[in-house]
Amino acid sequence: xxxxxxxxxxxxxxxxxxxxxxxxxxxxxxxxxxxxxxxxxxxxxxxxxxxxxxxxxxxxxxxxxxxxxxxxxxxxxxxxxxxxxxxxxxxxxxxxxxxxxxxxxxxxxxxxxxxxxxxxxxxxxxxxxxxxxxxxxxxxxxxxxxxxxxxxxxxxxxxxxxxxxxxxxxxxxxxxxxxxxxxxxxxxxxxxxxxxxxxxxxxxxxxxxxxxxxxxxxxxxxxxxxxxxxxxxxxxxx
Amino acid sequence: xxxxxxxxxxxxxxxxxxxxxxxxxxxxxxxxxxxxxxxxxxxxxxxxxxxxxxxxxxxxxxxxxxxxxxxxxxxxxxxxxxxxxxxxxxxxxxxxxxxxxxxxxxxxxxxxxxxxxxxxxxxxxxxxxxxxxxxxxxxxxxxxxxxxxxxxxxxxxxxxxxxxxxxxxxxxxxxxxxxxxxxxxxxxxxxxxxxxxxxxxxxxxxxxxxxxxxxxxxxxxxxxxxxxxxxxxxxxxxxxxxxxxxxxxxxxxxxxxxxxxxxxxxxxxxxxx
Numbered sequence: 027x028x029x030x031x032x033x034x035x036x037x038x039x040x041x042x043x044x045x046x047x048x049x050x051x052x053x054x055x056x057x058x059x060x061x062x063x064x065x066x067x068x069x070x071x072x073x074x075x076x077x078x079x080x081x082x083x084x085x086x087x088x089x090x091x092x093x094x095x096x097x098x099x100x101x102x103x104x105x106x107x108x109x110x111x112x113x114x115x116x117x118x119x120x121x122x123x124x125x126x127x128x129x130x131x132x133x134x135x136x137x138x139x140x141x142x143x144x145x146x147x148x149x150x151x152x153x154x155x156x157x158x159x160x161x162x163x164x165x166x167x168x169x170x171x172x173x174x175x176x177x178x179x180x181x182x183x184x185x186x187x188x189x190x191x192x193x194x195x196x197x198x199x200x201x202x203x204x205x206x207x208x209x210x211x212x213x214x215x216x217x218x219x220x221x222x223x224x225x226x227x228x229x230x231x232x233x234x235x236x237x238x239x240x241x242x243x244x245x246x247x248x249x250x251x252x253x254x255x256x257x258x259x260x261x262x263x264x
Numbered sequence: 265x266x267x268x269x270x271x272x273x274x275x276x277x278x279x280x281x282x283x284x285x286x287x288x289x290x291x292x293x294x295x296x297x298x299x300x301x302x303x304x305x306x307x308x309x310x311x312x313x314x315x316x317x318x319x320x321x322x323x324x325x326x327x328x329x330x331x332x333x334x335x336x337x338x339x340x341x342x343x344x345x346x347x348x349x350x351x352x353x354x355x356x357x358x359x360x361x362x363x364x365x366x367x368x369x370x371x372x373x374x375x376x377x378x379x380x381x382x383x384x385x386x387x388x389x390x391x392x393x394x395x396x397x398x399x400x401x402x403x404x405x406x407x408x409x410x411x412x413x414x415x416x417x418x419x420x421x422x423x424x425x426x427x428x429x430x431x432x433x434x435x436x437x438x439x440x441x442x443x444x445x446x447x448x449x450x451x452x453x454x455x456x457x458x459x460x461x462x463x464x465x466x467x468x469x470x471x472x473x474x475x476x477x478x479x480x481x482x483x484x485x486x487x488x489x490x491x492x493x494x495x496x497x498x499x500x501x502x503x504x505x506x507x508x509x510x511x512x513x514x515x516x517x518x519x520x521x522x523x524x525x526x527x528x529x530x531x532x533x534x535x536x537x
Contacts, residue, residue: 029535036534102493104520104532242522 057128073135083125185252187226289314295349319495322505336372373447379439381431417445437468
């Protein structure tokens with residue numbers, strides 16, 4: 027925001043939204059990283075903390091929605107101000123979903139505690155979450171700088187996460203086929219992997235929103251996809 | 265001096281010329297306006313589309329009203345004012361010495377900031393124009409014109425039972441709609457509005473805006489407004505003036521979501537440039 031409004035209270039309202047989104051982003055990142063750590067270390071206490079933190083994100087999203095509505099009603103925003111406010115609402119909702127996915131992963135910690143997570147799978151999940159968290163972290167940086175080029179480049183990288191998820195999916199199937207006693211744990215882990223993959227999608231949504239906020243145009247073309255799990259096991263595969 | 269009719273005939277085939285005419289009711293080329301030494305409007309070029317509403321916006325003193333007043337030669341009445349360049353309506357140069365300003369103003373009506381009804385009856389306010397321009401052959405024709413103009417202006421139901429009472433006795437919003445009826449009565453092609461709602465309350469403003477929406481099918485409307493929201497609500501095209509320059513002219517939808525010019529952006533968002 028290079029220039030300031032003649033009415034300073036308007037600037038304060040926009041700054042408030044910006045600050046709350048940044049806070050939500052930081053908390054969402056923390057929740058996801060804690061959830062994955064709790065999962066691989068079978069740390070039920072940490073998992074519980076993630077579950078209880080989710081309400082903070084939920085409240086922040088509602089607060090952002092309420093403030094945005096009031097600002098629209100009072101200021102009749104146009105052009106980039108309007109895009110800023112609409113973008114805030116969308117980003118807050120993506121971050122709230124990221125928190126939900128972290129929470130859902132944390133809930134599964136207790137279910138898999140008995141059997142533990144096989145080392146190689148834990149590494150795979152950690153790696154997947156590193157990719158998703160790096161993407162989330164970068165997208166939050168881009169939220170601060172509003173660089174449309176960087177927003178685009180994040181969007182174009184979602185396929186890395188998709189590819190990693192597909193490979194984990196296959197690996198989990200293999201374990202289940204090897205020994206049916208693995209099915210319960212592996213199914214939970216499959217949901218965890220899916221949760222983390224979805225976090226990447228939300229980071230991509232946020233990147234697209236930021237691109238729109240900065241340029242006023244929707245990013246062109248389809249986002250690249252490399253999640254091929256929907257066809258795993260299909261006749262053509264064998 | 266550039267002349268639109270010359271340009272179109274020499275550079276465009278006949279079919280394109282017709283298409284260009286349909287896209288442009290009013291065409292301004294390299295318009296300069298001076299008040300004495302002050303260069304108030306610089307190099308204004310714009311094509312104003314027929315049967316639509318074009319809004320002029322910009323800070324006070326930017327030249328938007330000056331340009332509006334050029335379109336029906338209202339600036340002729342200001343001794344120190346000099347207009348250069350070319351303004352054409354349907355390809356006819358309105359500053360041509362052969363053009364009679366009175367006839368021009370019958371074709372290009374105007375509604376002002378403050379409602380200014382004549383100190384006469386409601387009926388006479390509307391009948392005055394058609395009568396001096398000889399648009400009615402008898403009283404019954406004149407009655408029809410008055411009724412039709414008041415209906416178009418959305419005022420008929422409110423005044424039909426008191427057409428002989430003074431126009432000045434109406435409320436501000438009704439007076440403004442009476443002025444619009446007066447402008448419409450002579451069947452103009454273009455209606456210029458200079459901040460027509462700035463003296464009206466929100467309800468009266470909404471009625472005038474609704475009226476603009478209703479009549480735009482039949483007229484080319486150019487409106488100067490200080491209310492950005494009004495420009496966004498009523499117009500299809502918006503032109504932004506700044507320090508005597510036309511800095512951007514765009515579809516209204518684009519102008520208020522993603523304008524091209526930084527000065528437009530700062531102005532409509534209420535920011536310091």
